[in-house]
Amino acid sequence: MKTMDDITSTPDSHASDLPLARCWFCAGPTSATCDCQRPYCADHQFGGFCLVCALSLGVFERTFETETVSGLIMVSLCAAANDPYIVIPLGLTGIKSLPLSSVEKLVGAVIKLMSSEDVAVVERASAVLAATTNSWPTLDPSALTQNKYGASLLVTDQVRRWLLDILKQSRVRARESIALAILDKLRTADFRDLYPGIEENLKLLSCSNNVTRVRATFEALMDFYPSYSHLANEMCELMVYEDYANRARGAAATLERIYGPLLKHSPILARMLKKGTWLSNQTRYEEWYYGQEEPV
Numbered sequence: 001m002k003t004m005d006d007i008t009s010t011p012d013s014h015a016s017d018l019p020l021a022r023c024w025f026c027a028g029p030t031s032a033t034c035d036c037q038r039p040y041c042a043d044h045q046f047g048g049f050c051l052v053c054a055l056s057l058g059v060f061e062r063t064f065e066t067e068t069v070s071g072l073i074m075v076s077l078c079a080a081a082n083d084p085y086i087v088i089p090l091g092l093t094g095i096k097s098l099p100l101s102s103v104e105k106l107v108g109a110v111i112k113l114m115s116s117e118d119v120a121v122v123e124r125a126s127a128v129l130a131a132t133t134n135s136w137p138t139l140d141p142s143a144l145t146q147n148k149y150g151a152s153l154l155v156t157d158q159v160r161r162w163l164l165d166i167l168k169q170s171r172v173r174a175r176e177s178i179a180l181a182i183l184d185k186l187r188t189a190d191f192r193d194l195y196p197g198i199e200e201n202l203k204l205l206s207c208s209n210n211v212t213r214v215r216a217t218f219e220a221l222m223d224f225y226p227s228y229s230h231l232a233n234e235m236c237e238l239m240v241y242e243d244y245a246n247r248a249r250g251a252a253a254t255l256e257r258i259y260g261p262l263l264k265h266s267p268i269l270a271r272m273l274k275k276g277t278w279l280s281n282q283t284r285y286e287e288w289y290y291g292q293e294e295p296v
Contacts (some may be wrong), residue, residue, distance in 0.1 A: 024050065025072075026098055030178045043096060044072075052109045055128065056121050067124070069110065071095060077151040078136060081195035085140040086151075090101035104204040107132070107153065108110045111162050126166055129159055130185035135192070140272065147248055151198060152190035158204040160213060164220035171227040179227065183235040186217070187242060191250035214254040222268045234279065240269060241276025245284070262288060271295070 001177035023030050033039045046054035051069050054060060060067040071092045076186035078086045080096035080137035087250040098106070135150030170179035191214055193199070199207055208216075218240070225236045242264065243251040255263065262264055263269040274295045277285045 004086065025102055026096070027102070052106070052113070055124055056113050056116070058124065060126075066091075067128060068095070069106070070128040072102055072134050073106060073128075073153075074136065074151065076100070077132075077153070077198055080198045080201060081149070081151055082197040082233070083138050083140060083145075083149075083195060085138045087137050087139060089136070098110075100201050101200070101203060101250070104202065105116065107159065107174055107205065111158065114162055114166055119175060119178065120176075122166065126163065126178050127181040129153075129163055130182045130189075133163070133185055133189040135190040140260070148192065149195040150190040150192040150242060150250075152192070153205070154186075154189045154191060155194050155199075155207050155213060156202070157208050158205055160208075160216060164216060168223050171224055173228045176227075176229045176232060179182060179224070179229060179232045180235070182285050183232055183239065187235060189217075189249070191217075191243075191254075193250075209260070210250060210254050214251050215258060215280045217251075218255065218259075218266075221272070225268065225272060235257070237272045237276035238271040238279060238286060239276070241280050244273055245281075 021030050022028065022039065023041040023044055024038040026041060028041045028043075030039040031042050032043075032045070034053050036050065036053050038052065040050040044051050044064075046068070047059040047063065049057065049059055051072070055067055055069050071089075072095055075088065075092055075095045076086065076099075078095040080100050080103075096177075107129070110128050112158070114122055114129070116122055133152050133154035135152045138146075140146055148253045154163075163186070167174055167179060167186075169175065170182070173221050191210060193210070194207060221236055222241070224232075226233050237244040240263070243249060244255055246252060255269075259266045264274050274289060277288060279294055
């Protein structure tokens with residue numbers, strides 16, 4: 001497994017690998033150099049900063065624009081997946097994809113932001129990284145490939161480890177916004193294997209099997225829950241229900257195998273599942289918990 005240092009090396013070390021006139025992101029011709037010394041092209045800057053600095057400094061927020069870093073990462077992963085049926089969101093159809101080596105480098109830069117002491121920077125970076133744990137749908141009509149693969153970086157050890165570590169550190173009220181930013185995307189995270197075209201060509205990010213990633217994610221939830229945030233607790237409950245009930249995202253069968261029917265082998269997860277079912281689906285609650293009152 002690659003270490004964090006392998007994918008979070010400094011901008012200077014990456015910039016030195018390329019001629020000065022090459023963009024840090026895509027290796028194309030550069031238009032300027034950011035204050036952080038990353039050269040960038042016109043496609044990979046925002047407000048006079050490279051995309052990484054624009055994210056960390058909150059430039060997107062100040063101009064009421066949606067950050068484009070997570071979209072760039074996902075567009076690039078989907079291009080590497082080689083699935084022509086992936087549905088790319090309309091607002092991202094014009095984005096030019098990066099090679100996987102640049103995606104890994106960009107992911108490493110976002111991970112490095114998560115070690116900041118500034119809560120706002122950690123929140124922005126966490127939101128971007130959490131967004132990469134979701135896959136875009138595919139309309140592939142082939143029954144041989146349908147629903148087997150995704151483009152979610154939750155599969156990768158480094159992304160999952162950082163998100164879960166930051167989540168566990170965010171049980172306190174002062175970091176509630178960080179926990180909510182992570183849980184917002186983890187609720188719909190994709191646990192399926194990466195498309196072979198992505199996984200086979202990763203050099204720095206490493207992948208684990210389904211049991212490992214499911215166990216790590218839900219044990220981190222157990223460490224986090226309950227927190228001081230009622231909203232965060234409710235999001236955890238909904239996440240457990242949705243992953244247990246939804247067989248398409250790749251966690252349900254493994255959850256049942258590890259923790260038993262209705263997750264009864266884990267009192268904490270079983271409690272979250274029960275409350276999440278009550279919140280989400282009253283009909284199913286009657287089926288699974290017949291005759292039982294609202295959980296407290």
